[in-house]
Amino acid sequence: MNRKVIAVTVNIEDDNKIVDSKKDIENKIFELENLIEAIGDETVINITQNKDKIDKSYYIGKGKALEIKDYCQKLSADLVVFNNELTGSQVKNLEQLIEAEVIDRTNLILDIFNQRAKTKEAKLQVKIAKLKYTLPRLSMLRSGFSRQQGGIGTKGVGEQQIELDRRTISSQIASISSRLKEIQKNRNETRKKRVNSKNNIISLIGYTNAGKSTIMNKLISYNKEENSITKEVFVKDMLFATLDTYVREGKLLNGQNVMYVDTVGFVSDIPHNLVESFKSTLEEIKYSNLLLHVIDISNTNVDKQIEITNEMIKELNCEQKDVIYVFNKTDKLLDENIKLQYVNLKNKVFISAKNDKDIVILLKEIEKVLFSKAKNTKLLIPYDKQQLVNKILEHYIPKNVQYLDNGSMIEISLKKEDYEIYKGYEINE
Numbered sequence: 518m519n520r521k522v523i524a525v526t527v528n529i530e531d532d533n534k535i536v537d538s539k540k541d542i543e544n545k546i547f548e549l550e551n552l553i554e555a556i557g558d559e560t561v562i563n564i565t566q567n568k569d570k571i572d573k574s575y576y577i578g579k580g581k582a583l584e585i586k587d588y589c590q591k592l593s594a595d596l597v598v599f600n601n602e603l604t605g606s607q608v609k610n611l612e613q614l615i616e617a618e619v620i621d622r623t624n625l626i627l628d629i630f631n632q633r634a635k636t637k638e639a640k641l642q643v644k645i646a647k648l649k650y651t652l653p654r655l656s657m658l659r660s661g662f663s664r665q666q667g668g669i670g671t672k673g674v675g676e677q678q679i680e681l682d683r684r685t686i687s688s689q690i691a692s693i694s695s696r697l698k699e700i701q702k703n704r705n706e707t708r709k710k711r712v713n714s715k716n717n718i719i720s721l722i723g724y725t726n727a728g729k730s731t732i733m734n735k736l737i738s739y740n741k742e743e744n745s746i747t748k749e750v751f752v753k754d755m756l757f758a759t760l761d762t763y764v765r766e767g768k769l770l771n772g773q774n775v776m777y778v779d780t781v782g783f784v785s786d787i788p789h790n791l792v793e794s795f796k797s798t799l800e801e802i803k804y805s806n807l808l809l810h811v812i813d814i815s816n817t818n819v820d821k822q823i824e825i826t827n828e829m830i831k832e833l834n835c836e837q838k839d840v841i842y843v844f845n846k847t848d849k850l851l852d853e854n855i856k857l858q859y860v861n862l863k864n865k866v867f868i869s870a871k872n873d874k875d876i877v878i879l880l881k882e883i884e885k886v887l888f889s890k891a892k893n894t895k896l897l898i899p900y901d902k903q904q905l906v907n908k909i910l911e912h913y914i915p916k917n918v919q920y921l922d923n924g925s926m927i928e929i930s931l932k933k934e935d936y937e938i939y940k941g942y943e944i945n946e
């Protein structure tokens with residue numbers, strides 16, 4: 518959008534809060550700059566402040582806010598972006614004092630998603646997240662600086678009007694939700710077909726810009742039949758290049774067909790509304806047999822990025838799934854010793870997606886994890902133990918399920934440890 522932006526990061530040294538380290542703060546500032554760049558704007562100055570407590574009216578100290586106003590005028594800045602989440606009234610107060618538009622990091626991320634969303638589903642998901650973000654901030658919208666200039670609200674509009682807006686937004690949310698449900702119904706149908714095809718499904722997940730889509734493209738083009746066309750997924754050096762879930766077919770080293778799923782990247786402090794909105798797209802992960810957790814090992818913030826992805830895996834109830842840690846971008850790694858920190862992780866590879874040979878290393882690991890631990894079995898579970906069937910179906914895609922007179926017959930490939938739990942129900946035919 519080519520705006521000149523002042524980036525503001527406040528570090529609250531509250532007694533109750535674990536204080537961020539200097540490195541954490543630096544990473545936060547760097548990431549905000551990247552987010553600003555991702556929407557096409559330019560950071561003209563970074564302002565930071567350490568504070569004991571959040572200022573109720575301005576979040577930052579009033580003196581510092583006046584300093585920002587000065588910078589705004591001197592540098593002809595168009596926008597001030599806070600790295601911290603602001604309330605509606607803080608935005609309003611800051612805009613009145615600074616006399617420029619003020620947004621927070623959450624709002625910025627929502628704007629990036631809005632700009633990038635391509636499919637109908639992604640567009641609606643972002644729209645819902647934006648409306649939910651707006652709802653508690655309506656009073657701000659009615660009197661805020663930029664919005665007033667933009668002509669959305671008029672001064673002195675009363676509570677009645679806000680209530681009216683609230684109702685309008687709530688009904689918009691309801692109507693978009695039902696449209697999304699329709700789209701999701703179709704998605705479920707497509708997924709059912711995919712799951713029924715019995716091909717292994719492998720999902721790539723991880724922090725934004727780690728290289729998921731690049732690896733996906735390498736995987737799908739490996740061992741490709743001559744003349745077959747594979748539609749590559751979009752790759753770019755920017756945050757949130759991928760917003761939708763993409764499914765493509767590929768082949769393993771042994772020639773077996775698999776489905777690869779590329780997903781939206783994560784970021785720290787991802788707005789909760791956005792996570793909620795995108796959950797249905799991310800649900801695809803639930804139906805996969807294996808997760809490839811892609812990590813940019815050359816990034817200065819590797820551990821935090823791994824932690825954030827692991828939290829998302831948990832939130833999606835997928836922590837039981839097999840994971841391969843794919844440490845990517847080794848070609849950019851300045852210190853090889855960094856790898857040593859991760860040698861104890863169970864399934865891992867160190868690769869560079871830029872190096873064609875490395876894809877074979879990854880494919881070998883995929884086959885190892887997919888095939889070494891599986892135990893093929895047939896279980897007959899009586900109907901009074903239906904909860905066991907539900908539990909199995911939560912984590913597995915069975916090869917076959919039949920409802921017989923004396924119980925559910927499930928033909929399935931179980932992990933060894935799960936086989937130990939269910940082997941009492943095994944039947945030999």
Ligand SMILES: Nc1nc2c(ncn2[C@@H]2O[C@H](COP(=O)(O)OP(=O)(O)OP(=O)(O)O)[C@@H](O)[C@H]2O)c(=O)[nH]1
Nearest residue numbers: 726727728729730731753754757758759782846870
């Ligand atoms: N040097 C180097 N660059 C890489 C490697 N893998 C990916 N990249 C680059 O990193 C950038 C991001 O790659 P993507 O594949 O779009 O990353 P992503 O994880 O899909 O990102 P999002 O879709 O934004 O979540 C691109 O410019 C890639 O060319 C690698 O192994 N080495």
Ligand SMILES: [Mg+2]
Nearest residue numbers: 729730758759
């Ligand atoms: Mg991507």
